[in-house]
Amino acid sequence: MTNKIKDATYWADKIRHNEITPEALLKLTEEKIELLNPKYNAVIAYDRKKALADLEKTKSGFFAGVPFPLKMLGQSHAGLPDTSSSLLFKDSVARTDSNYVSKLMEAGLTPFGQTAAPEFGFKNITDSKLYGDTRNVWNQDYYSGGSSGGAASAVASGMFSMAGASDGGGSIRIPASFSGLIGLKMTRGRMPQGPGAYRSWQGASISGSLTVSVRDTARFVMAMQVVQEAAPYQTPLLDVQALSALTEGKSSEPDKRLKIAYSLASPIDAIPLSADAVNAVKKAVAFLEKQGHELVEVAFPMNARSLIQSYYEMNAAETLAMLEPWELVNGRQLTPGDVELLTFALLEAGRKAPVSSYINALDQWDNASAIFEEKIFSQYDLFLTPTTAKTAPKIGEQLVSADTQEKMYQIKKYDFAEQIRIIETAFERSLAYTPYNFISNLTGQPALSLPVYVSEESNLPLGIQLWGRKNSELELLSLALEFENEGQLILPEYYQK
DSSP, X not given: OTTTSOSHHHHHHHHHTTSSOHHHHHHHHHXXXXXXXXXXXOEEEOOHHHHHHHXXXXXXXXXXXXXXXXXXXXXXXXXXXXXXXXXXXXXXXXXXXXXXXXXXXXXTOEEEEEEOOOGGGOSXXXXXXXXXXXXXXXXXXXXXXXXXXXXXHHHHTTSOSSXXXXXXXXXXXXXXXXXXXXXXXXXXXXXXXXXXXXXXXXXXXXXXXXXXXXXXXXXXXXXXXXXXXXXXXXXXXXXXXXXXXXXXXXXXXXXXOOEEEEOOSOXXXXXXXXXXXXXXXXXXXXXXXXXXXXXXXXXXXXXXXXXHHHHHHHHHXXXXXXXXXXXXXXXXOOOTTTSOHHHHHHHHHHHHOOHHHHHHHHHHHHHHHHHHIIIIIXXXXXXXXXXXXXXXXXXXXXXXXXXXXXXXXXXXXXXXXXXXXXXXXXXXXXXXXXXXXXXXHHHOOOEEEEOOOBOTTTOOBOOEEEEOSTTOHHHHHHHHHHXXXXXXXXXXXXXXX
16 A cells, blocks of 8 residues: 555655656645645645745755645744744744754755644644634544644645644544544654753653654654753654664564553543444454454553543643743733633633642653553553544534533632633543543653544544553554555545545
């Protein structure tokens, strides 16, 4: 499949063999945006003149000349809009490149187009007041996911072969699951973050990409992985020869048989799994057993309810740190008229967050990592679950009740403990779709979503998620290659032609 699929490697090869010029590919990409983007609202800005100038800087590297859209959140490129998908910053323009963008340009990727995200990336759908709803390529009545929802629809539609994404609570893997793509959240510290963003969400947030092939994913890791000596989170570089083998459709250990734990239980007791989620895992289990791997069903290793509460406490404190500088410069506090209601609620909770809650939250994350090591990775090579508990939510679905919204407007009057309960309630209906994903952000381990299942009822995809111990990306991608080589990956229609 990877020899024919129009992924980023396909286009890089076309450029390398002079079958298409970077300028012509840029023009073709623009034509696809103009044709397809009105259906999906994935790309919310693009600057062809700027991209043509950037081609002079992206002539080297494996992906030389391949257009690559940046997420409108944290992936800053000097001279382009830098809004964080918020009305508050609708006129902001980036003054410098983020470390992530600088590194991907070294790999030859040419920034072109910016993709929609929810305001500040707080949601698992993409619906900002600034840019509107981003629609699912499989069915436009549904969301493509979040927060990298624009990136997902840009790739799933065929506008781009690969796109920039980031993941602070599942924001690569959720849209991968909802949109039928490959989404890898790497080990904490593997992707370039850089001064000022080393501790993004205290290491929970990491940049990456959404792809349609294992070879693109492996090549992206190979081009982007880095050791930043000043960074608080360090990971050893993955073996380049092993990654290179994966780009050629070969596993470095083709005959290795793995012992894989899998779970059909939810990590949060009150949240059930849909029949689709169960069926997706069962389909994967049957395939892996046929491949000769040992599969063992286990209970989910922890109840993640207290962990998700710690995540909201972190979000609150980080939101205050992010927006307080604006308030100091402008001499006033933000109101619900300035930012979206969820942002406002998190900001107000951040004002009352005790320092001890933040320290305790980080301790919980470390404890969760130890639990996974003790209960899963001390006995098994990998861990398998659904990526999401359901297929994508429908556009317009009420994910926050009117009563909870009213409490969010009035959130200033509550103490911190009650504020967090209100925020938890506000997220609960969304969390019912995605109870798994935030966990590996907090533990720092890698996790990979693969598109192996499509619901017979809704005809929407739902991914499986492979979890590994820290620095196990090679094992994850090697197993993904088995799915791909045996025709098990179900990609969007554009890539099936």
